[in-house]
Structure formats: structure tokens, C-alpha cells
Amino acid sequence: MITFIVRRAATGLLVALMVSLAVFALAPLAGEDPSQSGAGAGQVLRLSKEEVDASRRRLGLDRPFFVRYGDWLSNAVQGNLGTSLFRGQKVSDAIADALPVTASIAALALVLTVSIAVPLGVFAAVYPASVVSRGILAATAIGIASPSFAVGLLLVQVVSLELGWLPAVGFKPLGSGLAPWLKSILLPSAALAIPAAAALARFARAAMLEVLQRDYVRTAIGKGLPRSTVIWKHALKNALVPVVTVLGLEIRILLGGSVAVEAVFALPGLGSLALKSILEGDYPMLLGIVMIAVTVVVVVNMLVDMSYALLNPKIRVL
Amino acid sequence: MTTPLSPAAGTHVELAPGRAPAGFVSRLLAQPGPAVSAVFLACVLAMALVAPFIPGLDPNEVSLSNVLEGPSWGHWLGYDNIGRDIVSRLVFASRVSLTAAAVAMLVALAIGLPLGLVSGYFAGRLDLALSRVFDALIAFPPLVLAIVVVAVLRPGIVPAMIAIGIINAPTFYRVVRSAALDLRSETYIEAARVAGASSTRIMLRHVLPNIRAVLLVQIALTMSSAIIVEASLSFIGLGVQLPQASWGSMLRQATSYMGSAPLTFVLSPIVTIVAVVLAFNTLSDGLRGAFGRRDTR
Amino acid sequence: MSSRADASALEETNGTRPLPLLAVSGLSIDIAMAGRTTRVVDDVSFEIHDGEAVALVGESGSGKTMTALSILGLLPRGATASGSIRFREQQLAGLPESSLNRIRGKSIAIIYQEPMSSLNPALTVGEQIAETVRHHLGLGRGAAKERAVELLAMVGIPEPAARIHDYPHMFSGGMLQRVGIAMALSCEPALLIADEPTTALDATVQAQVLELLASLRDKSRTSLLFLTHDFGAVAALCDRAVVMYCGEVVEVASAEALFDRPLHPYTEGLLGAMARLDRNTEPIPIKGTVPLHADFPEGCHFHPRCSYVVPACTIAPIAEIAVASRRVRCRRFRELNLKGSA
Numbered sequence: 001m002i003t004f005i006v007r008r009a010a011t012g013l014l015v016a017l018m019v020s021l022a023v024f025a026l027a028p029l030a031g032e033d034p035s036q037s038g039a040g041a042g043q044v045l046r047l048s049k050e051e052v053d054a055s056r057r058r059l060g061l062d063r064p065f066f067v068r069y070g071d072w073l074s075n076a077v078q079g080n081l082g083t084s085l086f087r088g089q090k091v092s093d094a095i096a097d098a099l100p101v102t103a104s105i106a107a108l109a110l111v112l113t114v115s116i117a118v119p120l121g122v123f124a125a126v127y128p129a130s131v132v133s134r135g136i137l138a139a140t141a142i143g144i145a146s147p148s149f150a151v152g153l154l155l156v157q158v159v160s161l162e163l164g165w166l167p168a169v170g171f172k173p174l175g176s177g178l179a180p181w182l183k184s185i186l187l188p189s190a191a192l193a194i195p196a197a198a199a200l201a202r203f204a205r206a207a208m209l210e211v212l213q214r215d216y217v218r219t220a221i222g223k224g225l226p227r228s229t230v231i232w233k234h235a236l237k238n239a240l241v242p243v244v245t246v247l248g249l250e251i252r253i254l255l256g257g258s259v260a261v262e263a264v265f266a267l268p269g270l271g272s273l274a275l276k277s278i279l280e281g282d283y284p285m286l287l288g289i290v291m292i293a294v295t296v297v298v299v300v301n302m303l304v305d306m307s308y309a310l311l312n313p314k315i316r317v318l
Numbered sequence: 319m320t321t322p323l324s325p326a327a328g329t330h331v332e333l334a335p336g337r338a339p340a341g342f343v344s345r346l347l348a349q350p351g352p353a354v355s356a357v358f359l360a361c362v363l364a365m366a367l368v369a370p371f372i373p374g375l376d377p378n379e380v381s382l383s384n385v386l387e388g389p390s391w392g393h394w395l396g397y398d399n400i401g402r403d404i405v406s407r408l409v410f411a412s413r414v415s416l417t418a419a420a421v422a423m424l425v426a427l428a429i430g431l432p433l434g435l436v437s438g439y440f441a442g443r444l445d446l447a448l449s450r451v452f453d454a455l456i457a458f459p460p461l462v463l464a465i466v467v468v469a470v471l472r473p474g475i476v477p478a479m480i481a482i483g484i485i486n487a488p489t490f491y492r493v494v495r496s497a498a499l500d501l502r503s504e505t506y507i508e509a510a511r512v513a514g515a516s517s518t519r520i521m522l523r524h525v526l527p528n529i530r531a532v533l534l535v536q537i538a539l540t541m542s543s544a545i546i547v548e549a550s551l552s553f554i555g556l557g558v559q560l561p562q563a564s565w566g567s568m569l570r571q572a573t574s575y576m577g578s579a580p581l582t583f584v585l586s587p588i589v590t591i592v593a594v595v596l597a598f599n600t601l602s603d604g605l606r607g608a609f610g611r612r613d614t615r
Numbered sequence: 616m617s618s619r620a621d622a623s624a625l626e627e628t629n630g631t632r633p634l635p636l637l638a639v640s641g642l643s644i645d646i647a648m649a650g651r652t653t654r655v656v657d658d659v660s661f662e663i664h665d666g667e668a669v670a671l672v673g674e675s676g677s678g679k680t681m682t683a684l685s686i687l688g689l690l691p692r693g694a695t696a697s698g699s700i701r702f703r704e705q706q707l708a709g710l711p712e713s714s715l716n717r718i719r720g721k722s723i724a725i726i727y728q729e730p731m732s733s734l735n736p737a738l739t740v741g742e743q744i745a746e747t748v749r750h751h752l753g754l755g756r757g758a759a760k761e762r763a764v765e766l767l768a769m770v771g772i773p774e775p776a777a778r779i780h781d782y783p784h785m786f787s788g789g790m791l792q793r794v795g796i797a798m799a800l801s802c803e804p805a806l807l808i809a810d811e812p813t814t815a816l817d818a819t820v821q822a823q824v825l826e827l828l829a830s831l832r833d834k835s836r837t838s839l840l841f842l843t844h845d846f847g848a849v850a851a852l853c854d855r856a857v858v859m860y861c862g863e864v865v866e867v868a869s870a871e872a873l874f875d876r877p878l879h880p881y882t883e884g885l886l887g888a889m890a891r892l893d894r895n896t897e898p899i900p901i902k903g904t905v906p907l908h909a910d911f912p913e914g915c916h917f918h919p920r921c922s923y924v925v926p927a928c929t930i931a932p933i934a935e936i937a938v939a940s941r942r943v944r945c946r947r948f949r950e951l952n953l954k955g956s957a
Contacts, residue, residue: 015454145595147546149553150588153569153576157584161577168576216735219727222689223747223798224719227712233746237737256461260550264573275554278469286469293462301457 008305012298017073019294024069024287091288094273099292101171101269102258104181105188109254112193113200114247118236120197121204121243125212126231136201143198149260152191156264159187169266188265192257196250203246207239214238241308248304252297345608352604355597362594366412377402377410377563388580395582398568399575408586411563416594418479418557418564419544425483426540430490431533435521437491438498445495452488460485464547468556475564478557482547486540493536497529531609538602542595549591565591634703635662636806636838637686637723642698642708644681644690644862646908653908656681658698659864660935661857663806668832668839670849670870672885673859676905679842682859683808686840687723688715702806721751724799728811730791734783734798740767740791741779744798751802766797770827789820793827800831808840813848825851846889846956850874858882861906861916864935867942875955878943880921883953915945923951 120140124133160168166187172180211217212235220234259271266272270289277285347353369375381401388396395404433452437445455463464481471477501507501524510520545565551557552566560567565587572584644656656678663669671679685696686707700707702718727733735743744766745759754762760779767775770793783791792812799807809828813821829852832839841853849856849870856873858866858881866879877883884901903920906912912919914929921928928946935944945951 015457018454141596141599142592145542145546145592145599146588147549147553147591149550150569150591153573153584154588157576157581215727215729215732218689219725219733220735222687222719222725223750224716224721225746225750226716229746229750234735234738238735252457252459253461254459256459257550259461259465260554263554274465275556278465278473278556290462290466293459297457297459 005302005306008302009298012302016291016294016298020073020287020291021069091285094285095270095288095292098268098270098273100173101267102262102271104171104174105185105192105261105267105269106251106254106258108182108185108189109192109196109258110251112189113196113250113254116193116197117200118204118243120201122208122231122236122239124201124205125208128209136205140198140202143195144202146195146198147260148192148195148257149264151194152188152261152264155187155191171267171269188258188261188267191261191264192254195257196254200243200246200250204239204243207242208235211235211239244304244307248301251300251304255293255296343608346604349604349607351600352607355600355604358597359594359601362412362597363416365409366416369409369413375403375406375409377406378561379403379406386575386579386583389582395586396580398583399571399579404582404586407563407568408565408590411565411568411587412590414475414558414562414564415545415548415566415591418475418548419482419541421479422482422486422544422548423537423540425480426486426490426544427537429483429487430492431494433487434491434494435498435525438495439502439517439521439525441499441502448491449495452491455485456488458485460543461547461550464551465556468551473556473559475558475562478548478551481551482544485547486543489540490533490536493532494529497532498525501525501528531605535602535605535609538598538605542598542602545591545595545598549587633664635701636665636667636703637663637840638699638701639682639686640699640701642682642685642696642700644678644685644694644696646694648693651909655694655862655908656685656696657862659859659862661864661867663838663840665805666836666838667855668841668853670853670856671840671842671859672844672846672849672856674844674905676861676908677859678862679859680810683725683810683840683842686808687719687725688712689725720747720799720804721802722804723806723808724802724804726792726795726799726807726809726812729815730786730788730795731783731815734791734795736783739780739782740786740794740798741781744779744794744801747798747801762801763797766801767794769800769831770794770797772797787820788816789823792816792820792824796824796827796831800837803835804837806838806840808842810842811844813845814843828852844885846874846886858885861911862908863916863944864942865917865944869940872941873955877953877955878938878941878948878951879917879945880923880951880953881917883955884920886956887954889956923947 120136124136127133156168159165166183168187170184172184174181216238217230217235220230225234258269259274261267262269262271263275270292274286274289276282277289347356379402381397381403383401384393384397385401386397386399387393387401390396393403393405395408398404398407433448437448463485464478467481467484468474468477471480498521507520507524510524515523548557548564549566549569552559552564553570555570558564558567560571568587569584572579572587576584639662640660642656642659643654645652645654659678659682661669661671671682673679681690681694684690685694686700686702688707688710690696696708698708702723705718707715707718734740741760741763744763745754745756748754748762749756749759763779764775767778772778772790772793778786783794786794792815796812812828813824816824825848828839828841831837832852839852841848843849853870855867855869857864858873858879860881866873866877866882868878873882874886877886881901884899887899888901889898901920906916906919912929914931915921915924915933918924918928925947933944933946935942936948938948
């Protein structure tokens with residue numbers, strides 16, 4: 001088990017390094033010189049050549065590539081991700097402010113996804129001929145075809161504007177109370193969760209259908225166990241294994257979708273931060289965010305693999 | 319006396335991984351869902367193609383007196399925030415979105431197909447190396463990767479297409495590779511090799527035609543994915559740039575006017591996206607079924 | 616073994632027939648597949664009395680597994696059964712799920728052919744045994760665990776207290792089948808159905824499991840319905856045998872009588888095809904192959920492979936005929952003098 005974790009961590013680290021290298025290398029390709037990006041989009045500052053050179057020297061941009069990269073890397077592992085070119089704010093501070101927002105909606109979205117998808121998938125598998133199950137199949141087909149930001153827009157239109165139940169924009173941190181916080185993240189989380197739950201429900205249904213055909217389910221029925229025990233204890237435990245794997249995939253999609261959803265609901269999360277930094281050419285910020293994103297993805301993958309081992313006793317021995 | 323939880327006596331027809339049996343088109347169209355989807359998509363495509371030649375369909379004509387007006391005869395979806403006809407915008411947006419998705423899909427195909435062929439056919443160390451690279455690529459949240467690529471190449475429709483192509487390449491790679499791996503051991507491939515045919519020739523003449531089936535399924539699925547990602551990228555301002563209309567950019571515009579605009583402003587691009595993606599998904603299911611494999615979907 | 620058979624034979628000749636434990640009467644099973652309905656079990660009848668071990672003998676495709684599964688309502692989707700299945704006074708056919716669950720695992724239990732796939736890989740064997748006694752006998756967790764250990768010991772698994780925490784994949788095939796037996800016997804059922812419990816095991820292990828079943832039977836009065844295609848097992852374990860071919864019962868007799876003098880050509884063929892260690896003769900396989908359900912021949916299903924066939928055998932379906940305490944489905948049984956395995 002330990003070797004397993006170490007191996008995964010090592011691969012993850014490698015991926016993170018590769019990505020950071022790639023972004024670091026590709027940034028100047030855009031033709032944008034980070035020293036001049038400080039001017040931001042839309043602002044036209046005429047800098048004289050001397051000023052440009054001086055600023056470049058100040059930012060250390062005249063040094064060779066790998067030296068710059070090495071510098072950045074050694075700073076990064078100590079937690080110093082540099083300073084934003086635009087605001088003079090420390091990258092790590094900006095990320096620290098934005099992270100709770102994204103984490104809140106991602107976490108709630110995950111909870112919603114699983115709690116909607118698993119019961120629906122199990123039901124559709126156990127009662128395949130019922131009208132409700134057919135409805136579930138149709139609804140999930142539509143859900144899969146809907147981008148999360150579009151679901152968000154619809155939710156805003158219906159729930160906020162027409163019904164006035166929940167706010168359309170803005171984020172209330174946990175500090176200002178549980179209810180306001182939940183109210184501010186419920187719609188965005190739902191927007192992320194609905195398409196993800198649709199996909200997961202289909203998958204859960206397929207996995208469950210597979211498992212229900214297995215001999216050991218017949219054995220459990222043959223022992224006279226009540227149906228609920230057969231479904232939840234015998235069948236689901238085995239069906240969950242592939243579901244958890246897919247969940248790992250889903251988490252990645254959730255993280256990606258959060259960028260657009262944050263735009264819909266004007267949430268100051270990592271997504272909006274990334275977007276702003278792209279539009280303004282704020283490369284240190286962008287690099288910092290990408291690194292955090294990669295780290296999160298790697299950690300998530302590892303967690304998924306570990307839970308897979310927990311669920312499947314055959315792997316545990318490894 | 320049958321137990322609802324008991325196993326199903328299912329039929330299972332299994333063909334070789336990529337073979338496309340004769341008559342698959344009729345088998346495809348025999349299924350109601352895919353048939354409707356195929357017809358629907360054909361109509362959408364036709365509409366998008368002939369749009370410039372239809373009089374009265376102008377996405378750029380501004381009529382300031384009708385700003386944000388609701389649906390009416392002749393303007394079924396109403397007007398947008400600067401008085402442009404939404405129906406026209408929607409139809410022309412289809413041209414943009416569908417083209418972007420198609421180009422992205424072709425980019426993915428161009429990267430994934432040859433590499434997958436080579437990987438699957440030659441196997442060995444080349445395969446290992448390539449697989450590692452694509453595995454790393456897949457590990458990313460697709461949208462994040464697309465954003466990074468667009469960030470580097472500067473926002474715009476072309477970078478968006480390239481980015482979407484890159485994020486979908488791994489799926490083509492995987493699908494082609496696994497089909498090629500399966501076919502490697504087929505006797506006619508062995509025979510061709512023994513007969514002295516070059517590897518390229520074998521790959522092109524023998525392997526490629528036999529993976530048509532999985533390729534078609536994947537093409538349909540990639541179109542779905544590409545449409546959704548393009549819409550997302552354009553929505554956040556990194557793809558198609560306003561005032562050019564794509565389904566995503568129309569939504570970007572609509573967001574600012576949600577309280578005051580007619581419902582159709584926001585709803586029509588959403589419904590169109592969902593309908594087209596749903597159609598591609600159903601079509602891919604139908605393709606899978608027509609090629610002789612029954613999934614428990 | 617013989618004493619019980621003698622007892623019931625005696626009771627029969629005396630005219631007093633105790634209520635059979637299990638009475639299957641006119642059981643037919645149809646399977647709907649790809650738009651067609653095929654009859655895989657046709658008008659099957661047999662009885663099992665208290666304490667009796669009855670073998671259900673037949674090759675694959677004979678319908679014996681379907682017959683056994685239908686007793687507990689475990690037929691797959693698409694299969695419908697008609698006919699009567701009486702367990703003591705209760706009619707099992709058509710019984711609602713809730714009532715059936717009171718019998719399953721408690722009064723009637725099944726051992727399956729493949730222990731590896733019929734036990735849940737995600738649960739410990741201890742848990743799979745314990746849940747049965749908790750559910751049917753109302754035992755608490757501790758008592759159930761103890762019972763599980765007891766049962767594992769009873770079936771000859773070493774270190775049972777440690778092994779209850781192990782998962783199925785940690786057992787060999789033979790050991791796992793013992794676990795299956797332990798699980799089936801956990802609530803002391805009146806009837807144990809064993810679906811070819813030794814077929815999937817190695818030859819040496821087969822003998823061990825048969826020995827186990829025999830010794831368990833000696834200790835209790837559990838009746839046994841033993842599905843097999845191996846007459847060796849029948850000889851070791853069973854009082855009576857019901858021979859099935861292509862979904863029909865072709866012969867019913869006491870094991871002794873069957874081995875001594877079979878009445879149906881198929882039974883004779885099966886006996887002849889049996890490999891014997893105590894003889895120098897080669898086993899003689901029955902010519903031809905078992906037909907698919909869709910291709911059952913006209914008249915007697917066995918006639919294409921029968922050495923004693925006459926034209927009359929090929930026209931109309933053959934009815935079962937009762938003689939003494941035996942039954943046979945053959946027109947010519949009176950004139951044939953078939954060879955037993957003596």
C-alpha cells in the first residue's frame with residue numbers, strides 16, 4: 001500500500017513538473033513579453049527602450065531560460081509563487097482568497113452529484129421496465145448534453161429571476177453564516193452537479209445492471225435476504241468499484257466546468273482569477289493557478305485510486 | 319415466479335473490434351432514436367449551409383427600434399440587445415459553432431489517428447512512450463487544458479479549435495490504438511507482413527479500413543464534446559469573439575441582459591446546443607448498435 | 616443410506632404414504648429469448664421424502680439446473696415456470712417474494728456449482744454466513760459470528776476463527792465449496808439442493824467434498840437433491856435417482872435398482888459411459904450429441920442416439936409409465952434387457 005502511494009505521488013510530481021515547464025516555456029511564445037504585460041489589456045503605455053530594458057533586468061528576464069525556471073521552481077516549493085504583474089499582489093495571496101470559493105462549489109457539487117446519481121442509477125437498474133426508469137434515461141441523456149454553464153444560466157433565469165428564491169450572483173464566505181454561504185453556492189453547485197450526475201447515473205445504472213446479473217446476487221436472493229439487503233449490501237458494494245473510478249473522471253470535469261460556472265454567477269474563485277490573468281497577460285498568476293490546479297488533480301487521482309483499493313479487497317493485498 | 323432482481327437472458331452479438339458489417343446504414347436507421355437524430359442533424363447542417371442564400375436572414379442587420387423585443391411574426395425569437403434578429407443570429411451561429419467543432423474534431427483526428435495506429439501496430443517501446451504522454455494529457459480537466467492552450471496562443475476562434483482538438487486527441491489515440499492492437503494478431507495482417515508489404519501499406523490498406531466503425535462512433539462523440547467545449551470557451555470570452563455569433567458567444571452576450579431580455583435570447587442557444595449534442599450522442603449510440611455490439615446503456 | 620430407502624419403500628408397500636418433503640408435479644419451464652419461446656423443462660414430476668437423498672441426473676442441457684432453480688424461484692428473467700411445487704403443504708409455485716424469502720436459506724438451501732462466482736467477492740466469508748443466521752434465526756452479531764466459526768469447523772476448514780475474516784478469493788476452490796456448504800447448512804434446512812457441487816473441482820478435491828456431504832448427511836436428517844452427471848457421486852450419496860434428458864424425466868428408480876438394471880436406454884448409456892477404476896473396460900460414450908432446445912427430435916427425444924430405436928419411437932411423444940416403485944419413459948422397456956453397472 002505504501003509503495004503504491006509513493007509511486008503515484010512520484011508520477012504526479014512528474015506530471016506537475018512537466019506542466020509547469022510547458023507553461024513556463026510557452027508563455028513567451030505568445031509574443032507577449034511578461035515585462036510589458038504589466039500594462040494590461042487595453043492600456044497603452046509607451047515605454048522607451050531603456051525603460052523596457054530596465055524593467056526586464058529588474059524582473060530578471062534577461063537571464064537564460066532554465067535559470068529563470070529553476071528560480072521560479074525553488075520559490076514555488078517554498079510557497080512563494082511570485083507576484084502578480086498587474087496588481088502587485090502576491091500570487092499566493094490571491095490564490096488563497098480565491099480557493100475557498102472554488103473549493104466550496106466543487107465540494108458541494110461533488111456531494112450533490114453522488115447523492116443524485118447513485119439512487120437514480122440503482123433505481124433504473126433494479127426496475128428497468130418502470131416508467132420512472134425510462135424517464136431517468138431520458139433525463140440523463142439531456143443532462144449529459146447540457147454544458148454546466150448553460151444549466152447555470154437556466155437556473156439563474158428560473159430560480160433567481162423568475163422565482164426569486166436564491167441570489168443570482170455573489171459569494172458569501174462561511175464566516176458570514178452557514179445559511180448565506182449555502183444560498184450563495186447552491187445554484188452554482190447545482191449547475192455543475194446536474195450534468196455530472198446525469199453521466200454518473202448512467203454509469204451507475206450500467207454497473208449495477210452488470211452486477212445484478214452475477215451469480216453471487218442470485219446466491220443472496222437464494223438465501224432469502226430482503227431485497228434491500230441484496231441491492232445495497234451485496235450488489236452496490238461491487239457496483240461502486242467502477243463507479244468510483246468514473247467519479248475520479250467526473251471530478252476533473254467538475255473542476256474544469258467551474259471556470260465557466262463562476263463566470264455565470266460572478267463568483268471570485270480560481271476560475272475567474274485564471275480568466276482575468278489570461279485576459280490581462282498576468283503570467284505569474286496564471287502559472288501559479290495552473291500549478292495549484294495540477295496539484296489538486298494529482299491529489300484527487302491518488303485519492304480515487306486509494307478508495308478503489310479500499311472497496312476492492314483483492315487490490316488491498318498489494 | 320420470476321424474480322425482478324434475477325439476471326436477464328440477454329442476447330449478445332459480438333463482432334471484431336472495428337469491422338463495419340454490410341448494411342449497417344439500414345441497421346442504424348432502423349433504430350428510432352438514431353434515425354431521428356440523423357435526420358435532425360442533416361436538417362441543421364442543411365440550414366447552416368444555405369443560410370447565406372436565404373433573403374431576410376441577416377445576423378448583422380441592426381434595428382434599434384426593436385431592441386430586446388420579444389417574439390413576433392417574422393421574428394420568431396425576437397431581437398437582441400442591439401436589435402438584431404435572434405433567429406438569424408442563431409442560424410449563423412450554427413455555421414460558426416459547427417465549423418469550429420468540426421475543425422477541432424479533425425485536429426483531434428489528425429493527431430490521434432496516426433499516433434494511435436502507429437502505437438497499436440508497432441507496440442513495444444514506442445507504444446509505451448506515446449501512451450504515457452497521452453495518459454498525462456488525459457489526466458487533465460479538459461477545459462483547464464483548453465484554457466491553458468488558448469492562454470498561450472491568445473484568445474480567439476482558431477486557438478480555441480486547436481485547443482479543443484488537443485484535448486480530444488487522446489480519446490482518438492486510445493480508441494485507434496486498442497483497435498489496432500486487436501487487429502495486429504489477425505491472420506490477414508500476418509499474411510500481408512509475410513508477403514513483404516511495408517508497414518505503412520499494411521496500416522493504411524488493412525488496419526485503417528477495419529477500424530472505420532470505432533472511428534465513426536468516436537467522431538460523433540468528439541463532435542458532442544467539441545460543441546460543448548467551444549460553447550464554454552466562447553462563453554467565457556476565450557473562443558469565438560463577439561460580435562461574431564457562435565452559440566457560446568451569443569450566451570455571453572445574453573448574460574448581461576438576462577433580466578430585461580426576452581426569454582428566447584438566453585433559451586434559444588441553450589436549446590440548440592443541447593439538441594445538437596443530444597443528437598450526436600444518440601447517433602453514436604446507434605452507430606455502436608449498428609456495428610453489432612450491444613451495450614447496457 | 617439403504618435403511619432410509621428401505622423404510623420409505625416399506626411404507627409405500629404398506630400403503631401409508633407420508634407427505635413428501637418436496638413434491639414437484641407437472642413442472643414445465645419456458646424461456647423467452649429473442650422473440651421465441653422455448654420449452655426447456657417439460658412436465659417434470661418427482662418427490663423427495665424426509666431424510667432422502669435424491670439424485671437429479673443429466674448432462675448439460677437436460678434442464679436439471681432450471682428445475683432446481685425454479686424450486687426457490689430463482690429462474691432468470693425471461694423464464695416462466697408452470698406446474699406445482701409443493702414443499703410439505705405449501706405451494707411454492709407463484710408464491711410472493713416475501714413468503715418465498717422465509718423459506719429460502721432457511722427451510723431449503725442451495726449449494727452452487729461454481730463457488731468462486733457464487734460467493735460475493737466484496738464480503739468476508741464469515742459475514743456471508745453470519746448474515747443468513749442473523750436474518751433467519753434472529754441471532755445477534757456475536758452469536759452469529761460464533762455460529763459461523765462452528766460451521767466452518769464442521770465443514771473441515773482449518774483455523775476457522777481466523778478464516779471468517781477472509782475474503783472468497785483467499786480460498787482454494789475446494790475450500791470455498793466447503794464454505795458454500797457451511798453457508799447452506801447454517802440454518803439447518805430440511806432440504807439441501809446441491810447443483811453439481813463437485814463438477815468445478817479437481818478430482819481429488821471432488822472426493823473430499825463428496826465425503827463431507829456424506830458425513831454431514833449421516834449426522835442430520837437433511838434431505839438432499841443432488842444434481843449431477845456423474846453416477847459415481849450418485850452411488851456414493853443417493854437413495855434414489857431421477858434421470859433427465861432434454862427437459863424430460865426419462866427414468867426414476869432407487870439407486871440400487873438403477874445400477875442393477877436400468878430401464879431406459881439413456882440410463883444404460885450413461886452407466887456405460889462412466890469411467891470405472893475397478894474394470895478394464897473402456898467407457899463407451901453415447902453416440903451423437905445432446906440436441907439444442909430448438910431442435911428436439913419428434914417422438915422420443917432420445918431416439919436419434921438410441922441403439923434400440925424402432926419406427927414407433929419417432930412418431931409420437933412417449934408417456935411416462937409407472938412400474939413397481941419406478942417410472943420410465945420408453946415404449947420398449949419391457950422387452951429390453953439393459954445392462955447395469957454391476
